Amino acid sequence: MLDILHDTEIIGVITLTLRMTLLSTFISSAVGIPAGLLLERSDFAGKRFVVALNRTLMASPPVVIGLVVYLLLMRRGPLGFLGLLFTFEAMVVAQVLLLTPIICGMVYTAASRNAGRIRAFAQTMGANSRQTHVLTARELSNEIYFAVVTGFGRAMSEVGAIMIVGGNIRFHTRTMTTSISMLRNQGEINQAIYLGAVLMLIAFSVTMTTDFLRRREQRTDENF
């Protein structure tokens, strides 16, 4: 069997994929979590519009995001001078645009369900505003965690956007998903399956480990 992806190359592809996924999840969480919490507790004229826009962006097709980033970064595009097209950074930018609305939206939804009660409770306990914010984030940590894991899963499995802006360049922007897609095009089904299995394994082990590290499960039975 001809190895298109040699062992060392596979390691490189896996590392690149993990680096891209973790970095994009980290940036999107750093932006999306505070944004979701802030959106819940602020009240302004266009809030409903912002929420609706967020909902729309949560479902935006990756290829469209990829295309938008491509148009921005292409040589004659408005950000072409940065020279980022077909780089690792371009893929991270596309991923962040995809993930941030998802994380923000999920955090917002969880917060709008529970933050009111949490704030009222904090007030009855005599918490100041900083203590109230800390408590809100802590009490929503299960939901926030779930949003981050969802984002991570999306980043890890996404192929459409990074294919367009990264270009699946060997040793450079070739990730696991773009490799699988390429291998399938080349008829290397066995290798595609092998790589797919590795991808699943990594995704599972990451989420299983973090799940395990979070000791407590939230009790959801409300009818006591």
Place this chain on the structure above:
Amino acid sequence: MKISNLRKNYEHFALNIESMEIRPGRVYGIIGQNGCGKTTAMKLLAGLTPPDSGSLDYEGLTPRDITMVFRKPYILNDTVVNNLVYPLKLRGITPHNGELDHYLELAELAGHREAYAPGLSGGQQQKLALVRALIFSPKLIFIDEAFSNMDIESVAKFENYILHRQTTHPTTWVIISHQLSNIKRLCSYIYFMYNGSVDAHGAAEKILSSPENANLRRYLQHEGM
């Protein structure tokens, strides 16, 4: 505290409290049928919701001196003991073990110290919420049906505790309850609410034994007195 001309309008409900006086160290009761506005009034008094108009004079009390306990309390996603110490932690106070044990005993949760609090039963959660509100010695405590899921023995225990505590640490209490036995044992002054406003008020013995207000008479009748 003094309350005057307090108004709050919701789409299908209007609250209008012309005047109310809560004097320090006394135990007040608020009674009235479902939906008459007791909880709404209490949240306004406790400063949890802003009124549309009217004034609330706390006479020197700060938000940190006031607490409110709900029928379905908010329980932190943490252990029983961490729930209990939370208000102390906010104030930078390190609790001593004797104090924690005392309140855990009172709530009959000594054996559940490290248990995951949201997993407690409804009555246990109410007991936890009550001792959590007592541990930081607030000066004004609002209770909204916070005994409703407790067994009869536990209710009696808390009633005795409150009455005893009043002799050593006089605190101001405002209690909403549908259990009239509760109100009768604890409260010295009653506000009867009807349809969004205070319809009758007076000293507990007097107003409960010989009510002059027709709505209150009907309410007490239906409550099986």
